[in-house]
Amino acid sequence: MDRFGQVRGGPGSAFPWTATAPQPSKTPSRTRLNGKRVPVTRRKHAGAVRCGTPHPRNRRKPKGSSRTMNESPARNVFDLMIGYWASQGVYVATKLEIPEHIDSGKTTSQELAAATDSHQHSLFQLLRFLSGIGVLQGDDEQGFHLTPTSKLLKKDSAESLRDLVLMYGEEFYRAWGNLLHNVRTGEPAFEFTFDSPMYAYFAENQESARRFDGTMSGGSFFRDLPRVHDFSKSDTVVDIAGGAGGLLCEVLEASPRTRGILFDRGHVIDSAREGIAKRKLADRVSFVEGDYTDSVPSGGDTYLLSRILHSRTDESCVNLLKNCHRAMKPGGTVIVVERTIPPSGTSSLGLWFDMHMMVLVGGAERSEQDYIDLFERSGFTFEEILPLSLDMYALVAKRT
Numbered sequence: 001m002d003r004f005g006q007v008r009g010g011p012g013s014a015f016p017w018t019a020t021a022p023q024p025s026k027t028p029s030r031t032r033l034n035g036k037r038v039p040v041t042r043r044k045h046a047g048a049v050r051c052g053t054p055h056p057r058n059r060r061k062p063k064g065s066s067r068t069m070n071e072s073p074a075r076n077v078f079d080l081m082i083g084y085w086a087s088q089g090v091y092v093a094t095k096l097e098i099p100e101h102i103d104s105g106k107t108t109s110q111e112l113a114a115a116t117d118s119h120q121h122s123l124f125q126l127l128r129f130l131s132g133i134g135v136l137q138g139d140d141e142q143g144f145h146l147t148p149t150s151k152l153l154k155k156d157s158a159e160s161l162r163d164l165v166l167m168y169g170e171e172f173y174r175a176w177g178n179l180l181h182n183v184r185t186g187e188p189a190f191e192f193t194f195d196s197p198m199y200a201y202f203a204e205n206q207e208s209a210r211r212f213d214g215t216m217s218g219g220s221f222f223r224d225l226p227r228v229h230d231f232s233k234s235d236t237v238v239d240i241a242g243g244a245g246g247l248l249c250e251v252l253e254a255s256p257r258t259r260g261i262l263f264d265r266g267h268v269i270d271s272a273r274e275g276i277a278k279r280k281l282a283d284r285v286s287f288v289e290g291d292y293t294d295s296v297p298s299g300g301d302t303y304l305l306s307r308i309l310h311s312r313t314d315e316s317c318v319n320l321l322k323n324c325h326r327a328m329k330p331g332g333t334v335i336v337v338e339r340t341i342p343p344s345g346t347s348s349l350g351l352w353f354d355m356h357m358m359v360l361v362g363g364a365e366r367s368e369q370d371y372i373d374l375f376e377r378s379g380f381t382f383e384e385i386l387p388l389s390l391d392m393y394a395l396v397a398k399r400t
């Protein structure tokens with residue numbers, strides 16, 4: 001499974017040499033409430049929800065291995081060793097706007113080198129490599145053409161992943177270069193690399209902050225949330241550290257009588273305001289800037305915490321959940337959206353992003369039980385866990 005939830009291997013895959021991962025067959029039917037196993041409450045919803053990945057507990061472990069590997073151990077080492085060549089290749093093509101130029105009809109290495117001020121033969125090698133791994137197709141004689149993968153790298157494509165690729169190819173790539181330092185000392189590699197904690201770095205670097213907010217603005221799991229959880233009875237949904245507001249927009253579009261409050265740091269609010277206005281939801285959203293470690297806006301009945309707790313220590317999560325508990329109406333709901341750590345020996349994007357959170361901010365992903373414990377320590381009763389795409393989950397808890 002790759003980072004975007006695609007199964008590796010097969011035609012057009014960026015990893016044609018990798019065996020196809022076994023596909024889990026079931027979605028979760030049971031979860032735990034106060035330590036006891038109970039059936040998951042699942043609401044019926046219209047239309048197919050492609051709730052990507054079943055709960056880790058229900059995944060079948062590939063025989064004889066904790067992850068899908070090739071037959072040859074040497075080939076495995078090779079594939080692991082050279083993985084970053086593909087990510088840097090995709091990054092450079094994206095940075096040079098190769099997909100945009102191909103789209104405008106420049107398809108040979110000569111035309112593309114002239115358009116991007118690049119060294120022709122080196123660019124040809126990059127294009128040939130990217131064709132070999134399914135990012136492009138064609139050759140220098142017929143011309144290079146876009147595949148569904150490279151179409152997503154264009155600025156103007158719906159659901160463009162350009163910002164994400166640039167962020168991962170620049171700041172995040174440099175930070176990962178100091179993983180050894182991180183593992184030896186516990187200091188987040190990002191902080192060591194840029195001499196600043198990540199969010200302080202973004203507060204000082206407008207262009208990077210804009211790109212980071214862009215990377216946070218979409219995601220297929222955003223669309224899944226209102227399909228698996230009914231927001232129609234919520235008067236006010238408060239999105240804590242809601243970033244660009246993509247998730248809040250999905251909730252409000254699905255639930256026309258609900259109002260929203262987007263809460264985040266000052267430097268994020270302007271771009272959130274812009275994004276929400278573009279989706280014609282500005283009249284239903286209030287914007288509040290602040291620091292969630294102090295307090296959060298009061299008066300909501302549903303509080304969203306999407307991709308927040310994984311960057312905080314347990315103590316700080318309890319503090320933030322208690323801030324939500326204090327601020328919300330009686331009977332209110334908190335919804336935590338995160339990847340979870342699967343039982344040992346199973347594979348999940350949760351394990352990859354666990355490492356990424358460590359590198360960026362010294363954070364970590366948690367198991368479902370860890371979240372249940374955090375809820376209990378903060379005055380909430382865990383209700384259910386709902387699978388979303390890309391190995392994300394919504395963990396729903398009620399104010400006790």
Ligand SMILES: C[S@@+](CC[C@H](N)C(=O)[O-])C[C@H]1O[C@@H](n2cnc3c(N)ncnc32)[C@H](O)[C@@H]1O
Pocket residue numbers: 199216217240241242243244247263264265268290291292293305306307308
């Ligand atoms: C990983 S992003 C998640 C954004 C959004 N919830 C989502 O899932 O796309 C984390 C967000 O937390 C915000 N943030 C970080 N520290 C904060 C703090 N102390 N108070 C308020 N917001 C904070 C950042 O500005 C950023 O928008």
